[in-house]
Amino acid sequence: MKIAFPFQKDMVANHFCKAGDFCCWDLDDSQNHIAFTNPSTNDDCAGHQLIVERLVDFGVSTVLVRQIGQRMLSRLLDKSISVWQLKGPLAAQDLAQYQQHWEQVATALTEVSQGRESVKFAQKHSCSDGCGAKQTCAEHEHHHGCGHCHCSHH
Structure with a gap:
């Protein structure tokens, strides 16, 4: 299973599109991971689309977020990427232990209306x-x- 999340200072960042960096992990192969700088520093649509493209290229199936806007949530759901909203702060190093049980620390976002306007x-x-x-x-x-x-x- 490949997951992605926005991060800042070793924590899942507060807002998906405003994070400085993203991390993509293959939970089945801990050696297979990438990190990339947020290409959407100006809150622009082209940068947002680049985020989605990079996640798709890495084969991400699940994204973990603290906050996410409706438009980005829609883009991810349209690519069949499941999105889970964490119930509180979580260190990046603690994510692997929940890989089969996201519901313990997060809520599935399945409707665009669940994102922030x-x-x-x-x-x-x-x-x-x-x-x-x-x-x-x-x-x-x-x-x-x-x-x-x-x-x-x-």
Whole structure:
């Protein structure tokens, strides 16, 4: 079984996409592991996609997280990677002992709604109704540069 987790100072990091580094371990072969620096330092979509690609390339089947956003959770679930949210802080060295019993220290995340909503994403994809109030606009895509629409359906 190959697992991955974001880490910082020998602990599973608090937030998946904001971690400095990632570690991928093959729990069946302790010599087979890799670590890589987070390619998504600017909170950008391309960097987030690179994280997923690296996990898939290593053959990761399970990801352990403390916090994860809905969009990244969706990307992982779409790749059939199981995601487990730890119930509290956990040292990286202690992960191997739970490999068959993640439920002892974590909760399975199986629905995108179980991830955290991205405030930044919501702000980027909001609409202005003309009076300055912002509302979510799911009825169409924004094709203009400012990120706000002044559409008539509000």
